Amino acid sequence: MPASPLFQPCFSPETLMTSSPSLLPPIRWPAEAIWEAVAPLLPGFTVEVLPEIDSTNSELMRRFKGGPGTPPQREPLLLVAEQQSAGRGRLGRSWQGRRGDSLMFSLGLPLQPADWSGLSLAVGISVAESLEPPAAGQARHAGRPRIGLKWPNDLWLSTPQGERKLAGILVETASWDGLRYVVIGVGVNIRPVALADSAETPLAAVAPGGLQELDSGIDAAEALLRIVPALVQAVQAFEQFGFEPFQVRFGLRDVLSGREVQLSDGSRGTAHGVAENGALRVHTAGGMVEVSSSEVSVRPVAGGTPPC
Numbered sequence: 546m547p548a549s550p551l552f553q554p555c556f557s558p559e560t561l562m563t564s565s566p567s568l569l570p571p572i573r574w575p576a577e578a579i580w581e582a583v584a585p586l587l588p589g590f591t592v593e594v595l596p597e598i599d600s601t602n603s604e605l606m607r608r609f610k611g612g613p614g615t616p617p618q619r620e621p622l623l624l625v626a627e628q629q630s631a632g633r634g635r636l637g638r639s640w641q642g643r644r645g646d647s648l649m650f651s652l653g654l655p656l657q658p659a660d661w662s663g664l665s666l667a668v669g670i671s672v673a674e675s676l677e678p679p680a681a682g683q684a685r686h687a688g689r690p691r692i693g694l695k696w697p698n699d700l701w702l703s704t705p706q707g708e709r710k711l712a713g714i715l716v717e718t719a720s721w722d723g724l725r726y727v728v729i730g731v732g733v734n735i736r737p738v739a740l741a742d743s744a745e746t747p748l749a750a751v752a753p754g755g756l757q758e759l760d761s762g763i764d765a766a767e768a769l770l771r772i773v774p775a776l777v778q779a780v781q782a783f784e785q786f787g788f789e790p791f792q793v794r795f796g797l798r799d800v801l802s803g804r805e806v807q808l809s810d811g812s813r814g815t816a817h818g819v820a821e822n823g824a825l826r827v828h829t830a831g832g833m834v835e836v837s838s839s840e841v842s843v844r845p846v847a848g849g850t851p852p853c
């Protein structure tokens with residue numbers, strides 16, 4: 546194995562097979578393959594896998610800030626956790642995932658886009674396309690599950706039985722001395738399990754979907770390998786070009802398009818896709834409005850038209 550700056554503090558290759566703390570089968574994380582794909586794009590990139598942490602997002606934020614005797618971490622880092630004791634979702638919600646049943650990771654890196662609008666949407670597009678490539682996504686076979694995007698950044702699994710949340714994204718930033726560091730947290734349900742986010746929208750307030758409904762052979766390690774290199778490229782494209790090149794790709798998977806939605810201020814309207822900056826366009830009684838993710842949450846009205 547070539548020397549590379551990978552850290553797996555609790556699992557060396559030798560102990561991986563024998564000393565899993567939960568006595569569950571070890572997960573063979575493709576840390577080396579990911580590092581080889583990403584390091585040429587992101588100098589200084591490292592991969593770290595932990596058996597448990599409170600939250601990978603929280604940990605990367607702590608490392609960015611540093612502390613007494615702990616130098617700040619400002620280099621690109623992929624942190625994967627097999628378990629999280631206090632996983633966090635958007636809007637102060639919690640995110641629960643079980644070892645092997647969920648993929649939980651955060652990617653932290655310095656980023657300097659001219660405009661941050663739409664970054665979390667671009668991340669969702671990249672993750673969705675990695676898990677269900679566009680060609681397959683566009684050819685709609687009757688009854689085949691599809692991965693859709695629910696603005697601003699949830700991935701939904703659409704099946705003939707309905708729509709369920711498949712994955713969530715939590716993007717956070719920190720700055721120090723003019724340096725902006727972004728932490729992109731991604732949680733993907735691999736196997737459908739108990740409710741992961743019961744405070745979700747009515748349509749998704751059922752047991753979440755699992756990626757294995759789409760691809761029965763996939764596991765958390767394989768999903769990570771599919772997602773991360775493409776995600777790094779997407780984030781770098783976003784840094785250079787902003788959200789505009791992602792707009793059409795979002796539209797191909799937009800599960801809210803044409804549906805009645807309710808905004809967090811109580812107003813209602815029909816969703817009309819996203820603008821060039823990633824804002825949701827909603828036709829309300831007062832005309833077309835553009836809603837940015839920081840201002841509102843969007844709740845499909847029960848009984849809204851399902852996507853075709």
Ligand code: BTN
Nearest residue numbers: 600632633634635713714730732
């Ligand atoms: C959401 O759906 O509201 C976002 C969920 C994000 C969950 C991931 S799991 C890895 C990373 N660490 C966290 O604490 N949250 C994100």
